[in-house]
Amino acid sequence: MTINTTDRIGDRVAAGNWGALTDDLNEYGSALTHRLLTLGECRAISALYDESERFRATIDMARYRFGSGQYRYFTHQLPGVVGELREAFYPRLLPVARDWAEKLGQPAPWPDSLEEWLEMCHRAGQTKSAQILLRYGTGDWNALHRDVFGEMVFPLQVVIGLDAPGTDFTGGEFVMTEQRPRAQSRGTSTTLPQGHGLVFTTRHRPIASRRGWSTGPMRHGVSTVRSGQRHTLGLVFHDAA
Template sequence: MNSAIAESRPAIPAAEERVGKYDWTALASDLDDYGCAVLEKLLTQEECRDLAALYPREEHFRSHIHMARHGFGRGEYRYFRYPLPDLLGGLRTALYPRLAPVANQWNKRMGIDTQYPDSHADFIKACHDAGQVRPTPLLLQYVPGDFNCLHQDLYGDLAFPLQVAILLSEPGEDFTGGEFVLTEQRPRMQSRAEVVPLRQGDAVAFAVHNRPVQGSKGNYRVNLRHGVSRVRSGKRHTVGIIFHDAR
């Protein structure tokens, strides 16, 4: 991989150790059952504050999006540029191989031929070979009245079917409202909503687009979207780890 876009390597061993402490069998089961799974206390309070403090520092970012201009809701976010901050790059690299087996199993159950490589470096190379070269990890900021419409983070033909969001602010202290929400559209049935309670430093892994559900006649696909409910007070920061890059 080009050294100019490679994720920072020193943080990877620490990130792998941190990520490896979770019960990934239980997390995979939650992903299968609900389309999401919570990794409690993935980041410390200090790490959360440090990441949130990057928001006004434009040198870390490649673009700045105001949601209202695009009909995405209200609020704003910035896409990081390469190289990613050590902590973020390390977590992106360490989380991917834990989620790839779930992604591969899902595709097999849904009859999708695509299988994902074991390492994130190999997957990113495939993205870049396909012309998807812009980094997608992002830092989001919400103030009172802001919200994020239900959406899917798809940026090109190659898309990894799981992503991770980490709450950097403390509910009830830094902000109120602003719950993370998933909706699941099921064929010939009413949609199902899932509100995911998070504390500062908690991460949620969740389906980007589709996931399989076992029915009486085999597996069928459900379509998922995610968003954030209206922030009532304070300021809310979240970092999003998307594993594919964008065109």
Template sequence: MEARIAATDWSPFENALTRDGYAVLPALLTPRQCREVASYFSQEERFRSRIMMERYAFGRGEYKYFGYPLPDVVRRLRESLYPHLAPIANRWHSAMHIDERFPATHSEFREVCHRAGQQRPTPLLLRYRPNDYCCLHQDLYGEHVFPFQAVFLLDEPGRDFEGGELLLTESDPKKPGRAEVVPLRQGDAAVFAVNHRPVRSMRGFYRANLRHGVSKLHRGQRHTLGIIFHDAR
């Protein structure tokens, strides 16, 4: 897993991420790892809270936030992806004239969050069943927001489920908005902007606002692992 992350060519990845607001890392998890992580959903001791989306008008479905200590595979993904994303995050913040800069390691950034009272872990496991969906939203949680997050698809579309596509929308103050379906296979990770991305203009850069959600599931069951790098209040 760490070897596949280290072997990624991060320059074209950054270009795609900046251009589109998202980029895909294919086959980052093996089918066996996907099944292992999906199996955590029934292990209540691993989680700090359980959310029924319909209750809060978030959509329909269920997700659970992991508690500390995180499962080993979740911790390793968080810690191994972060050092590659932090330099991109710093370049984005510089372009958008946002003051915050991110340290080199996730442990250092987690300390920044914890000193600010953001001490609850945010990686989460989601389960969708027929007719479940997730409304468009942003995962912000506090003062310190890392500008990227990752979603890992743990089931195979067409075999395990139908529907349930990852959706991204962008609101651009200078042109009509857009929506996109992000195609994923089992084990793929989509890395996307948490709240906005820099867009070049004649006068420099401005911010386009992004949201993400999941379309209605038509058949089967869909599990996803969400890796959010900042912790919550």
């Protein structure tokens, strides 16, 4: 199946209010984007799930006690729109990644281009595609986790909703928890509109304190799908070991 777009994906990503998105990322560790994909594009990407030759691996979440449901890792031969989305988001997220690393006193190894960064991942032994297409049915869910696949990690990633909440499925909210120092964890949930993306932290965000900046560990997952079927596209900016 070929997915055709009527305008450039890069222009759509660039059209977002990146000042406001960055503010949300700094405050909450996640930020909901504007619409990135049309209804037809969402349906076309969802339909790729049944084309097994496009994927390097299929994961049954119940088998590994990750939750319930299934997801597939694309091969490096990404469908055009998936590759374009990844390429378009990287330079927009790079300033946030570098700012967070500076605040936390951590290395910031990410070069200006995604291609060069992925080459660095490959030299470190992380050579497997980490782009994910997920499918949840009634009763499925995803346990709280982090998508860290090796030492080379980009601190932000994106999930894009491919089905319409309240129409194609109910439940299935995107859930994040933040471990706060000397306090109970804080949880947030987001209903992901069809065609919209959620940018979120891969593992933590910087938190301001009287002593400077500290690390706020975060995890993400998906609440139980109560009815219907839910597909999402996951964009990860480092490859897997």
